[in-house]
Amino acid sequence: MNTKNHLNQKEGTTEIDLSELIRSLGQQWKLIAGIMAAVFSLAVVYVIVANPVYQAKSVLRVAELRDLDRLNLLDLYSLDREVALQQIGNELESYSTRLDFFRENPELFKALESPIRSLEQSFDVFNEDAFTVTRSAQQQKDGQQRSRYVEIVMEYSGGLNGPVILNNLVSYVHAQEQERVKSDVSALADNRIERLERQLNTALVGYQAAVEMEVAQLREQDILKQNELEDELNALRLELKNQRLNRLEKLNEAIYIATELGIKNPTTLASLSQEQQQRINANVIRAEINAQNKDPLYFMGTRALLAEKEILSLRESDDFMEPRIAQIYKELELLKNNRRVEMLLARDNEKLFLESNSQIRSDIARLQELKSDLGNLRLVRLDQVAVEPVAPVRPKRLLILLLSLVLGGILGVSVALGRSLLRQR
Template identity: 40%
Template sequence: MNRTSPLPPSVASDEIDLIELFHAIWRQKKLIVGCTLLAGVLGAGYAFLAPKTYEVSSVLRPAAINELDALNRSEVYKLPPADALVKVGAQLDSYEARLGFFKDHEELFQTFKKPGQSLEQSFEEFNRNSVNLILPDPKKSDSLSSYIRLELQYPTDVDGVAILNGFVDYAIAAERQQVGADLKVIVNNRLSELKGKIDAARANYDTEKESKIAKLLEADRLKRAQLQDELSALRLQMKMERTNRLAELAEAITIAKSMGIRTPTTPSSMADATRNGSSQVMRTEVNNQKIPLYFMGTEALEAERSALQQRTSDDFTNTRIAEIGKELQLLESNREVEVLQKRGNEDIFLQDVEPLRAEVARLRSLNIDMSNLKLVTIDRRAQEPVAPIKPKKPLVIGLSLVGGLLLGMMIALIRYFIRSRGQALPYTALGDSSVPRREGKNDPL
């Protein structure tokens, strides 16, 4: 009966002997060095042969206050330096602005054009991979002032400096043009608004003037009608008084004839005439009783009646008739209405429009030179880079050497574990009492 030989302690134990592992790796140092050198050569080849990528940047900062003073003092368009920087930044980040610059300067982007791609597709690749807009972190308070940095990455055969500086100038000019257009629209809208207010004041003045003239003429017509009515009433009254007077005279004449009174007399004189006495008497009679009309005698009464019958107008007998005639004559023409109708330049009579006219004159005299308007300060323009940013040769070579070293060690470990497993398998076979040969100096590992 065969007996199984006990396994060596190194085989029976599943634990890894670190010292033996280190010696096994050390014995394969040529393999590791070879892998490291091969990876280093490949990395160096890539570092020296890979296409180079360069990077340029430009920094924009807010303009000085005096640069925008003329625009802000216009009281029409307010643009603080910080807002101007934000506007320019929005223009730099605008897809439309970038595409416009791309179309206007196609000679600078020949490298980005590929066969079979449209202009927009070529621009999209350039815009997505090459241009980067950087703003200050709002969480950091160590920034001395606001800024905008624009970065451009480009290959060797592209003039990145001209592209970046040209695009910055293009964006600033586009925003300056936009500000000028906005200012013009605002001024025109303000002028239209002021013109509307002045036209409204003029229309209001015309309405008030016509209303005033109508009221004056209406008052004159009313006054004239009232005076005409009063005149007619007075004439009718005087006519009736004359008729009544004629009736009274006729009655008095009849009485006077029956009493034989031809000349004016008094009751006392008639009483004395019946007495016999001297007629050389002057008598003064005072009483508060009205003497009847027939005592005037037939001669005077008939003379008065004849005059009244021959009268054609009674106007002279009442002073009010003359006053009415005077007032009617004055109402024939209203001088205030004539003056209102003969006004030449009626704008000078408009109320509360002087400030509006002054504002119109000020807006029309605005002369802001938009071509010299400095929206931002270019703190740093793009300059020719000293070295490419990609590939980074020391980093690539270093990573290649480290990668080769790790690869070589991994291969050495794999070989060691495969060899160790292969040597351990014979000891597990039943009935094998042979003793394994220990590894010596001539071991391939």
Template identity: 40%
Template sequence: MNNAPQPHHHLSSDEIDLFELFHAIWKRKKWLIGCTLFAGLLGVGYAYLAPQVYQVSSVLRPAAINELDALNRSEVYKLPPVDALAKVGARLESYEARLSFFRANPALFEAFQRPGQSLEQSFEAFNKNAINLTFPDPKNVDALNGAIRLEMQYPKGVDGVAILNGFVDYAIKLEREQVSADLKVIVNNRLNEIKGKIDAARANYETDKQSKIARLLEADKLKRAQLEDELSAVRLQMKVERSNRLVELAEAISIAKSIGIKSPTTPSALGAAASRGSSQVMRTEVNNQKIPLYFMGTDVLEAERTALEQRTNDDFTDGRVAEIRKELRMLDVNREVEVLKSRSKEDIFLRDVEPLWAEEARLRGLDIDMSGLKLVTIDRMAQTPLSPIKPFKAIIIGLSLVAGLMLGALIALIGHFVQARRENGPFPMPDRHLPHPQKHTH
């Protein structure tokens, strides 16, 4: 039995031996060390010569409830602490607020101003990435207790602490002034509204008063006309009655003369005198029948007729005339109208204005010290940083050393392959002396 020889596997010339590569790189360790040192020096130079960037931060939290109690109890302007913090945050984020602070403090921003640039262009260089705000997440259940964080990055030579703290104070001041102006406008609007309602009440009162005076005077005029008509009617009635009385007296006088009655008598006395002669007798007569007028005798009747004929005024004969005159005299002056016209303080007679006066007095008496109004609590003010945040020296130096090391290794490998190619020729041929497997027959 013939045993077939086992083939021997050898590495081809294009396979890479890592140990050989490492040995080749180490043979050229000067390149490795030189590139590493050179890159390290470059990294050190950049780390220490690059512009240094510092960072400061400030934290704002909602003010205590008692700080805004006076404003909220005014019942004019409601400002919860969370809303006050949101207002200040919006002011801090406002482009106009930042620009006005930039204009108001040119000495703090000299480093951002460049020759040939306008103020707005220089401000853009500052505002682009200088101040960043972080607001509390509204979806967070603890958002009511959240805070606003301000961060500012600035180069060396800039007073970032003064800028950030000054800007926070400036924004709070602007918002405080805005709240004060809003409060003043709201109070003035309410006062104008109350004044309008009081003026309307005065106008209604004046209209009602004039209407009442007109009704009273009209009623007096009507009453006077009715009384004057009644007086004329009564006088006419009395004149007719006097004329009728004269006619009645003339008839009675004629009858009395015809029967010879000169003095007042009665029917019984007249009969007794005719039968008994002239004896003097005193008689008492009780009779429920009306005695005719002519029994009064001609003397009495003629005297009455003469008096009636000489009468010029019959007013005294009827008591109603005196009553009418009294009522007419009372109508000469309407005391109620006189009192209405003589009112000096008519506002006290206005209706439903007492609450308006009370509200007006309360609004005019509002004395809220807006200069001391604390909208937010500065939980942490900006402090001078101990070291810059950029550049990261250790990372830069470490990366530069790694890059130099890799560059040195690459150069060493390139040198090794170039030398190997020169030694083996441009196209190395495969090894023809390697044994080939033999075929065996059984």
């Protein structure tokens, strides 16, 4: 029973104290309002004095198919559009790339100059929080992540031209990556051109060897043909000489017979005198005549036979007796100049006669054209350029003022409650 009374007394005391506290807060409204006003005033001062922070944003997307199609035409250098965007994003995140850009464009960062810091130190502090790179990746069927766009955000304070810096940075990174790709393509193209030129030189050496072999074969054929013709000529001359010697022997025999028969002038068998026929065995004569298709040689008479013998003895050449000898002379004269050999040896630009020359030179021309036609290479598509912001992103003035009122009220109530509790004790 005593315990219950004690609890009731305590509960009653609590209710009285809470009412007193509320009444006390009402009595101290001026204190609470003063604290709220003080906090709000501090917030107003901060909003006025705080250096505004602005934000510039640029968005890059994958390039069009036609932008990289020419680069992938010759199967020399393959670059996927998503890979190109990913490389640009990596370079935008690279501290060394940003520092190189800063060093090459110091006029854009004059606002960062400080008497207690070097420009590099100032840029290092600025770079820690200024840039934010965001990527959007899309899951592909092969399980790989492919970048679809890259967003770079730059926060800056007054004195810096953020949009110009960001746009120049994006252009700088794209130009650097473009030069890297061009350098790789140029190196690969030079290596391919060198290989094609070595292939062309190898083919040229083979062609020269083939020409030398053909010239040697033609000359060998000419020499062989010439030797064969000269052998044939010598054989024909020997044959004609033997025929002439045989003719002389026949003439000697015929002269002897004609002398014995007393035949000086050409005659026939019917015109022979009876006396001569009686001295000559008729059977022998008839047998000789019947064995030949024409009159015997001695019927020409000694005068004709001796004249022919004298001519044959004085003859120095029998070449006119055989038409084939004239033909041999003609062929030998033609063999003195082989026009095919002269044309082969007179070729100045032997590469023009290579079978693979046209294809190799066409490939070299395409590679050289590709090297010189990469000036318009575009690795990414600039979807959004950085523009001058309308308002700063920090400080958020309205939010700060509202929070100052809330915090001022909480602080004022807390102070008033503390005073009330101290008074009751």
